[in-house]
Amino acid sequence: MDANPILAEAVRGNWVENRHRGAFVVVDASGKVIASSGDIERPVFPRSAIKSMQALAIFDRHATDRFNHTSEELALACASHHGEDEHVGNVAHFLDRMGLSVNDLECGAHMPTNAKARQALRAAGASPSALHNNCSGKHAGMLSVALAMGVPASGYVEREHDVQKAVRAAVEYVIGEDLTEDRCGTDGCAIPTWAAPLSAWASGFARMATGQGLDGEHARGAQALFDAATGHPHLVAGTGHLDTLVMEAFKGRVMQKGGAEGVQCGAIRDKGWGYALKCDDGNMVASHAMVAALLLKFADPDANQKAVLDQFARQPIKNVRGTVVGEMRAVGI
Amino acid sequence: MDANPILAEAVRGNWVENRHRGAFVVVDASGKVIASSGDIERPVFPRSAIKSMQALAIFDRHATDRFNHTSEELALACASHHGEDEHVGNVAHFLDRMGLSVNDLECGAHMPTNAKARQALRAAGASPSALHNNCSGKHAGMLSVALAMGVPASGYVEREHDVQKAVRAAVEYVIGEDLTEDRCGTDGCAIPTWAAPLSAWASGFARMATGQGLDGEHARGAQALFDAATGHPHLVAGTGHLDTLVMEAFKGRVMQKGGAEGVQCGAIRDKGWGYALKCDDGNMVASHAMVAALLLKFADPDANQKAVLDQFARQPIKNVRGTVVGEMRAVGI
Numbered sequence: 001m002d003a004n005p006i007l008a009e010a011v012r013g014n015w016v017e018n019r020h021r022g023a024f025v026v027v028d029a030s031g032k033v034i035a036s037s038g039d040i041e042r043p044v045f046p047r048s049a050i051k052s053m054q055a056l057a058i059f060d061r062h063a064t065d066r067f068n069h070t071s072e073e074l075a076l077a078c079a080s081h082h083g084e085d086e087h088v089g090n091v092a093h094f095l096d097r098m099g100l101s102v103n104d105l106e107c108g109a110h111m112p113t114n115a116k117a118r119q120a121l122r123a124a125g126a127s128p129s130a131l132h133n134n135c136s137g138k139h140a141g142m143l144s145v146a147l148a149m150g151v152p153a154s155g156y157v158e159r160e161h162d163v164q165k166a167v168r169a170a171v172e173y174v175i176g177e178d179l180t181e182d183r184c185g186t187d188g189c190a191i192p193t194w195a196a197p198l199s200a201w202a203s204g205f206a207r208m209a210t211g212q213g214l215d216g217e218h219a220r221g222a223q224a225l226f227d228a229a230t231g232h233p234h235l236v237a238g239t240g241h242l243d244t245l246v247m248e249a250f251k252g253r254v255m256q257k258g259g260a261e262g263v264q265c266g267a268i269r270d271k272g273w274g275y276a277l278k279c280d281d282g283n284m285v286a287s288h289a290m291v292a293a294l295l296l297k298f299a300d301p302d303a304n305q306k307a308v309l310d311q312f313a314r315q316p317i318k319n320v321r322g323t324v325v326g327e328m329r330a331v332g333i
Numbered sequence: 334m335d336a337n338p339i340l341a342e343a344v345r346g347n348w349v350e351n352r353h354r355g356a357f358v359v360v361d362a363s364g365k366v367i368a369s370s371g372d373i374e375r376p377v378f379p380r381s382a383i384k385s386m387q388a389l390a391i392f393d394r395h396a397t398d399r400f401n402h403t404s405e406e407l408a409l410a411c412a413s414h415h416g417e418d419e420h421v422g423n424v425a426h427f428l429d430r431m432g433l434s435v436n437d438l439e440c441g442a443h444m445p446t447n448a449k450a451r452q453a454l455r456a457a458g459a460s461p462s463a464l465h466n467n468c469s470g471k472h473a474g475m476l477s478v479a480l481a482m483g484v485p486a487s488g489y490v491e492r493e494h495d496v497q498k499a500v501r502a503a504v505e506y507v508i509g510e511d512l513t514e515d516r517c518g519t520d521g522c523a524i525p526t527w528a529a530p531l532s533a534w535a536s537g538f539a540r541m542a543t544g545q546g547l548d549g550e551h552a553r554g555a556q557a558l559f560d561a562a563t564g565h566p567h568l569v570a571g572t573g574h575l576d577t578l579v580m581e582a583f584k585g586r587v588m589q590k591g592g593a594e595g596v597q598c599g600a601i602r603d604k605g606w607g608y609a610l611k612c613d614d615g616n617m618v619a620s621h622a623m624v625a626a627l628l629l630k631f632a633d634p635d636a637n638q639k640a641v642l643d644q645f646a647r648q649p650i651k652n653v654r655g656t657v658v659g660e661m662r663a664v665g666i
Contacts, residue, residue: 010594015376015517015528017378019354019614021354043348045345045350109653133653182348183347184346184347185347185350186659187658188653193345261343261351262351280351280614283615319519320441320442320466321441321523326519
């Protein structure tokens with residue numbers, strides 16, 4: 001197997017310290033490759049980058065008809081949020097509207113991703129709850145699917161539960177490929193994650209962006225989810241995060257979502273292109289540099305959008321005293 | 334440039350999620366390669382892995398004659414300590430014995446590496462000082478060099494300061510190669526770091542382990558430093574860390590030291606072999622798996638030593654709820 005190309009490098013002083021390899025692909029909804037580098041047929045775990053695809057089960061199972069989900073709720077279903085007050089409050093409200101509570105979440109608890117939210121929690125002497133888990137909005141969405149299906153919610157994170165079967169079917173429908181047990185793992189928040197070729201994830205995003213290749217119901221669901229995510233960028237990630245800043249700057253033109261271990265997926269909506277990217281070694285900072293370079297090259301950014309992307313395509317590396325001693329930078333995209 | 338081989342991989346469920354490339358080399362003091370993989374002539378920043386080499390300046394400049402440094406002080410000069418009470422107290426004492434204090438350190442302050450020490454500091458409402466900086470022992474050693482040389486200590490971290498010139502000369506002497514300005518950066522603790530071929534770092538460790546190729550004074554200094562580090566493994570790193578556990582288990586047979594961004598160096602002292610290893614992408618967990626595999630293969634571990642190394646050669650990956658969902662494991666060593 002040939003090595004993927006180096007797509008980011010960390011420089012210290014005048015010498016390259018680290019090299020980050022990866023693959024990326026930009027496709028249209030027919031699957032035509034606009035641009036790519038590296039092995040785009042290697043199956044990769046998409047992790048949280050495809051929460052919007054997983055959330056299509058909400059539409060599949062008519063949970064939207066039952067609960068009339070708000071755009072905030074749909075955005076949170078697509079989110080890896082940072083546990084800020086706005087996130088925690090909205091997820092609590094999302095659950096409450098369905099007659100549920102934090103006790104129904106099976107994602108586990110972790111400290112908020114946002115540093116100020118962590119400090120506030122510590123200062124209050126409080127422990128994080130499952131609401132602070134970056135995936136709590138996705139889990140609220142999955143509970144909505146359980147209720148709409150009329151199945152017991154308990155155990156909804158398990159691979160053989162009807163909810164996860166519905167989620168799997170929705171993802172398979174959008175990417176046009178089977179998800180198979182020989183490449184399956186458990187995600188950080190306890191649900192299954194399935195590896196599929198990078199090209200399949202990108203094609204799925206192109207289909208969601210255009211509706212092309214999807215039936216009317218899925219096309220409407222995909223548009224509602226992308227509109228919700230791009231309309232509420234802060235709910236999808238949090239203060240200062242690439243996903244939030246990019247979606248704010250592109251004002252609906254770009255849907256962008258990161259996943260753990262160096263995955264980045266999204267769509268340049270006005271062009272009808274989907275993209276997917278994986279940093280081979282899982283480094284998130286490097287994957288941010290890579291996806292910023294991808295959007296600089298393919299998303300026709302204006303000056304403001306370019307300024308946002310430039311911050312991530314070349315990120316300063318500081319030492320303990322705060323002096324800039326190097327940079328993480330994208331190369332070869 | 335060919336890609337280095339994959340030396341560690343992270344598996345989730347039944348599928349490889351991340352791949353970590355790197356190079357390693359094991360050499361004797363004559364420079365004869367016992368084993369290697371990847372590009373061992375590529376210059377790499379050694380970072381903290383060569384603190385014991387940098388500490389040779391203490392002997393070069395006869396600081397040991399002046400201050401009669403204890404083995405604890407020499408161990409701390411080689412250390413990336415975790416800011417536990419024992420570390421902070423010993424570094425404070427080290428400085429005090431020279432008529433200096435925390436105010437003379439120019440490494441900057443950061444929170445302790447050790448989680449319990451961090452929690453204790455937070456619970457006390459206190460901020461970390463430069464004593465908590467993992468490099469504070471090395472900096473105390475550099476201040477000792479300044480005093481022994483009779484030069485003003487202020488600015489001792491700068492590349493052109495006499496102290497850094499002495500440190501550079503000591504390292505060049507041991508590795509038998511010039512350190513050059515065209516591959517120089519600033520380390521996390523503000524001192525210069527110089528890239529040199531991986532093979533040179535390994536050879537330097539073999540020379541320090543054997544004294545072969547060194548004059549009597551450097552040979553004695555090297556032995557004193559390696560004896561100090563292997564005699565006080567907890568001072569060199571901290572509770573639960575690979576360097577500490579490996580040196581405890583090998584009871585003087587192995588000197589092992591990690592450096593930031595995936596560097597691992599050391600010596601199998603009874604065989605007279607030095608080794609050096611760099612994970613291309615800087616991942617520390619992967620570099621721990623790699624160096625554990627290296628020592629399993631080349632350091633003839635007994636059952637207890639093997640048990641310690643096995644913990645790092647295959648490390649469980651857990652999700653938010655604490656369930657094991659995969660592992661980081663060494664491959665190809």
